[in-house]
Amino acid sequence: MQLVILGGGESGTGAALLAKQKGIEVFVSDIGIIKGDYKHLLKTYAIPFEEGHHTIEKIKRADKVVKSPGIPDEAAIIQQLHACRIPIIDEITFAAPYAKGSIIAITGSNGKSTTAHLIYHLLHTAGYHVALAGNMGYSFAKCLTKGSYDYYVLELSSFQLESVKNFKPNIACLLNITPDHLNRYNYSIETYAKAKLNILRNMTPLDHFIYNKADPIIAAYLQPENILPKLHPIDPCSIWNNDGLCQCNVHGTSFSIGREQIALPGRHNAYNAMVAITAAALAGVAPRTISAALPKFHGLSHRLEWCGAPQGINCYNDSKSTNVASTRAALLSFNQPIIWIAGGVDKGNDYSLLLPILQERVKAIICLGKDNRTIIKAFGLIELPIQETDNLDKAIHMALSIASPREIILLSPACASFDLFKNFEDRGNQFKKKINKLTQQ
Template sequence: MTLVILGGGESGIGAALLAKKLGLDVFVSDANIIATQYKHFLITHNIPFEEGGHSEEKVLCSQEVIKSPGIPNDIAIVELLLKSGIPIIDEIEFAARYGKGKIIAITGSNGKSTTTYLTYHLLKEAGFHVAIAGNMGYSFARCIAENSYDYYILELSSFQLDGINNFKADIACLLNITSDHLDRYSHSIAAYARAKLNILRNMSSADHFIYNADDPIINQYLYELNTSSRLYPISIFTEMQFLPAIYSNNEACYFKFKEHAFSINHNLIHLPGPHNRYNTMAAVTIAMLVGVPLDVITSALPSFYGLPHRIEWCGAPQNVNCYNDSKATNIASVQVALLSFNCPIIWIVGGKDKGNDYTVLLPIIREKVKAIICLGKDNATIMQAFYPLGLPMQETNNMSSAVDLALSMALPGEVILLSPACASFDLFKNFEDRGNQFKKKITCLLSNEKHA
């Protein structure tokens, strides 16, 4: 069988490695220049490839094509493949054919990385042989090619879910649906929601689906599907009356199943904000479903402090708590970050604007934010959006000065929050670089305090 892979990133490389190990005739084609580490990988494993363009004669002679999830369907080579009738699948679909372990699939517009890692943490602490893959870390195909696991915890984007046909999760989780990546879906929230709900595809009555019962978009489109999988709705607003009941109030999270019931006090959870209650309840529910003992869950939760760049506590220079939320590149992420604190916030915002509608943030900012630091090459849009609030505003194009300005406005016990709402590419390599520069500055300030 001849297999062509479009895209030479992590997803494509993983699929190529698995195909090679299966003895398939494989060829990688990338319209761009392949990153050095991936090119070296292909050469080392004797996998033929091309870069800087697609050769139609090579691509169109394949029996099947694996398309990397970042490649849209409206480019010329994909349209040619569709016209020719050559099957196009996703790397996730390809890998699932050969994986022997149980699949735990997690998606959502926000929170999926935290939930995925927390689930991994709980299963790992229980001694399960488990891998984390998909939209983070190694690709699913590379994990299967290099090792065999009992459980695969997959973070899946809507782009990855678009390309599945026979893929089936044993446990699936949908955390939320907000307006994101709509340019890929003809600006249709319905199309985006259905892509997310494709995670339910092929699931049976033996499988489990955990979802956010407070999300109106999920509720609107879930019941179109008439799924037969077992449903586990989660709420932070409503005390569920029917089993299974998974909900929380200001004191604890409650889990009521047919077999048992228990609660977990919030002081065991070191993840700020109501959104992290959804993430935690989802991860705990998954852990219970695969058989992690309750005592392991309650002992493991306090040792999980979240992921870098996601409301990450970095220290408290001058007794001002500093949080790095550089991953927050959309309005919905900023919204949950601002709602995570009950003290005045000095908010560092800005970067490469993605056409955000900032008006939805105005009520929250009016309630939560003490001052705004605009960090970017061009801050005009943000300053114009928030000027009517009458808050103190400063602008800078330097992270160090942004933190200094924020500290000059903060009092002990208050919070400095880097939650940009924008892409990072105007001043930084990526959101990690932006967050790391923030953390480096905080570390420097703490060191100076220690030696003062």
């Protein structure tokens, strides 16, 4: 079989490495420039590739094409291949038949990485041979080249799920659905939701589906009567009882989790933790192991990450929050007055969802971006101080000049980072470095 991989990033290179390992003739084509690390891997394993263009005549000779998730179906190369009736699959579909262990898949607009890492932490602590892959770190395909595992914990985006065919998780988690990446889906929330719900496509009555019972978009598009796996709905608004305990009942085993056992700040993270606890319990992790492991998980970089307290002012890096829903959850995580650093590349956000929270919790807004007009227009009518800059140093000093001891400076942009930074990690790392330097003065 001749296989062509479109895209030479993490997903495409992973698929190429897996194909090579399985004895499949493979060729990689990327219309852009392939990054050095991936190019080195392709050369090391003698995988032929091209970059900067697609040689359509060569690609058309493929028996099957694997498309990287970043390539939309509307791309010209995809339309040409459809016209030639060449089968096109995604990396997840290509990789799935080679996975011999059980799969726990996590999707949602927000909270995927935290939940996936916590599930991995709980299973790893229990002594399971477990891998973490998907939309972060190793691609699923590359992970499979490293060996076999008892469990694969996969974070999956809507891009990865929208065209899966034979992929079937044993445990699926759908955290939430809020408007995001709608430019990919013709600004249709229904199309975006259906991509997320594709995680259920091949599940059976022996499998398990954990989902957000209170999410209105999930409720609008989910039809429980047509779902085969066992349902495990969780309501984020009613996790704790009056004693600060959550009563868990999984596989007939009942146990309780105390609020103080969860080291992650914010109500949204309490919900993420309950999804992870449920998934781990369904995978057979003992309640005593879950209880012992939970307090040792302190979250991920760039997700409500405490990074110092210069002048007695607590500073949090939440650079991963690139949409309104994620930033809303961050703002709701604190009772102290917040100086909010926001802005970047606007993604068509509806900032009106934040207005009640801003009036209740935010002391001032610092707009950090090349073009701050959208945010300033959205919040200009409320009586809050608003300053703007395109320089991170200035934004931090503005915030420190406004904040008082024990108040909060929160970098939670609600926007993409590409106007001033390489990516959200670069934005968050620069913020942490500057705060750390100020803390040490």
